[in-house]
Amino acid sequence: LRGCGGKRQSKQILVLGLDGAGKTSVLHSLATNQVKRSVAPTQGFNAICINTEESQMEFLEIGGGESLRSYWKMYLPQVLLLIYVVDSADHARLPVAKELLHQLIENNSTLPVVVLANKQDLEGAYCITDIHDALALSDIGDKRKMFLIGTHVAEDGSEISSSMKDAKELIAELFLELQ
Numbered sequence: 562l563r564g565c566g567g568k569r570q571s572k573q574i575l576v577l578g579l580d581g582a583g584k585t586s587v588l589h590s591l592a593t594n595q596v597k598r599s600v601a602p603t604q605g606f607n608a609i610c611i612n613t614e615e616s617q618m619e620f621l622e623i624g625g626g627e628s629l630r631s632y633w634k635m636y637l638p639q640v641l642l643l644i645y646v647v648d649s650a651d652h653a654r655l656p657v658a659k660e661l662l663h664q665l666i667e668n669n670s671t672l673p674v675v676v677l678a679n680k681q682d683l684e685g686a687y688c689i690t691d692i693h694d695a696l697a698l699s700d701i702g703d704k705r706k707m708f709l710i711g712t713h714v715a716e717d718g719s720e721i722s723s724s725m726k727d728a729k730e731l732i733a734e735l736f737l738e739l740q
């Protein structure tokens with residue numbers, strides 16, 4: 562794979578989570594600082610470069626549809642950081658989201674994980690503590706860096722939410738630190 566700007570890129574940031582969690586929408590907001598909610602499921606992969614003052618980050622989203630989940634694991638070895646996006650209002654599927662996350666990282670005790678509790682704007686969204694419990698994040702290991710941030714992708718056309726700015730800053734800092 563060629564990285565950002567055609568350069569050979571060593572390590573990527575992998576973006577996973579169930580279909581509909583908001584991965585593409587979040588990536589778009591992070592990349593453009595503008596909101597444009599995604600309109601279609603990702604069929605396969607979605608690679609995005611984000612430039613900050615200090616670095617060039619390459620994100621790789623793999624779609625969350627059932628047929629694509631078997632590919633998730635294949636990308637883990639070459640990854641610097643895992644961003645796991647959940648729909649905070651999708652109570653019915655949080656147990657599945659939890660299972661998949663735990664399975665993914667059970668054999669990798671040090672991979673840093675940033676969990677985005679997305680769709681915090683929705684009425685029925687679980688708050689951060691509830692998401693922490695629902696995903697059993699305290700069982701994820703104490704050797705790894707683990708962060709949980711609430712985010713939402715605001716209405717189309719508006720500027721990105723402050724939570725999204727915080728997430729971007731955190732990810733950029735981690736990226737620099739981990740390289």
Ligand SMILES: Nc1nc2c(ncn2[C@@H]2O[C@H](COP(=O)(O)OP(=O)(O)OP(=O)(O)O)[C@@H](O)[C@H]2O)c(=O)[nH]1
Nearest residue numbers: 580581582583584585586598599602603625680714
């Ligand atoms: N209300 C609300 N809707 C959101 C938010 N983020 C994404 N959406 C909507 O959720 C739907 C799914 O968003 P996507 O970004 O396509 O989700 P995805 O995780 O990339 O899904 P796959 O590519 O199928 O794995 C779209 O209709 C988005 O507009 C959010 O924070 N709040």
Ligand SMILES: [Mg+2]
Nearest residue numbers: 584585602603
């Ligand atoms: Mg997508």
